[in-house]
Amino acid sequence: MIQECPHCHRKIIPREKNLCPSCGGNVLDKTGTDPDMTLLVLRDGQSLPGICIHCGRPTDRFVWVEFQRKPEKRKTALESILGFGILGHIFGLFFSLPSLLFPPKGLSYMGKIPQCRLCASMGKVRPEYVDFEHSQAGFLVHKDFKAALENRPR
Ligand SMILES: [Zn+2]
Numbered sequence: 730m731i732q733e734c735p736h737c738h739r740k741i742i743p744r745e746k747n748l749c750p751s752c753g754g755n756v757l758d759k760t761g762t763d764p765d766m767t768l769l770v771l772r773d774g775q776s777l778p779g780i781c782i783h784c785g786r787p788t789d790r791f792v793w794v795e796f797q798r799k800p801e802k803r804k805t806a807l808e809s810i811l812g813f814g815i816l817g818h819i820f821g822l823f824f825s826l827p828s829l830l831f832p833p834k835g836l837s838y839m840g841k842i843p844q845c846r847l848c849a850s851m852g853k854v855r856p857e858y859v860d861f862e863h864s865q866a867g868f869l870v871h872k873d874f875k876a877a878l879e880n881r882p883r
Pocket residue numbers: 734735736737738739749750751752753754
């Protein structure tokens with residue numbers, strides 16, 4: 730049965746002896762875990778309710794987060810054929826032009842995340858992971874924030 734691990738908050742199927750395959754913690758042992766927190770996936774640019782993601786209290790403070798994937802530096806086939814000569818550079822530029830003008834999607838995640846002043850003094854908004862392929866990021870959020878997001882009229 731798929732469940733959320735209380736330690737790493739990933740959705741997992743516990744292994745033998747109730748151990749989480751992701752972090753190795755015992756899913757039945759909730760010592761030192763925060764039952765109010767849950768992992769939630771937020772989409773790039775998704776508008777969010779004014780509820781602090783850490784403590785679940787109302788806030789009008791939003792912080793801008795932005796994560797960029799470093800573009801891979803790969804030689805085009807043509808460049809390797811022509812070598813590093815001036816011709817290779819010209820052809821290389823010509824063929825990389827479309828991607829320069831129209832950057833491929835899925836290279837970044839950005840959004841405005843609600844975080845109250847009190848929680849901001851304790852640390853920055855940091856995602857658990859960023860999924861660049863789908864332009865979304867997993868955040869550890871308070872259950873009240875999740876509820877406010879899900880129950881909001883669309
Ligand atoms: Zn785990």
